[in-house]
Amino acid sequence: GAGVSQSPRYKVTKRGQDVALRCDPISGHVSLYWYRQALGQGPEFLTYFNYEAQQDKSGLPNDRFSAERPEGSISTLTIQRTEQRDSAMYRCASSLRGGHETQYFGPGTRLLVL
């Protein structure tokens, strides 16, 4: 079946612009996670949802970052007033349920802030 999809795959923006990154989880998956991955590093947790409820946003770097999942399916990660340090690969993952369930990762969105 279809895996986790993310769009756009690449995003180039100018400093100060807002960007919205989309994640479409595996159908029926309750939990959805956002991670950020620097080159050569493992993914770093940002936030996660169970259904439409944001359970943990402790990994969001600052208040320019926000995420939503209004209908418990597709999620959007928004970065306002982007800065060059925001440049990274943003990855989404989903799992059937929370807890000790396998997290399946999407292909990621490569963000470049000029």
Added chain:
Amino acid sequence: GESVGLHLPTLSVQEGDNSIINCAYSNSASDYFIWYKQESGKGPQFIIDIRSNMDKRQGQRVTVLLNKTVKHLSLQIAATQPGDSAVYFCAENRGYAGNMLTFGGGTRLMVKP
């Protein structure tokens, strides 16, 4: 600080040999561990997982060993193939902290034909 880490950043093996990738963790409260494989340009791909009430778990050509005494995790790949070449990450789930995964920095496995 508390983190999941790896002993070897790069491992080079001959095709057909067995590979062992190691990982150390520092949080004794971690109760679930996962190995992911990441090929260039792709997202992490689940390989195998193990819960803290187990010492060993086997999959197809892969085995994960967990030593809670020394907080050590290893991934063994039998009869390594060129398609196994990738970066391997171990990750831990600290049950008390919710569902997020904490990843190590990765080990690159290079398989020589």
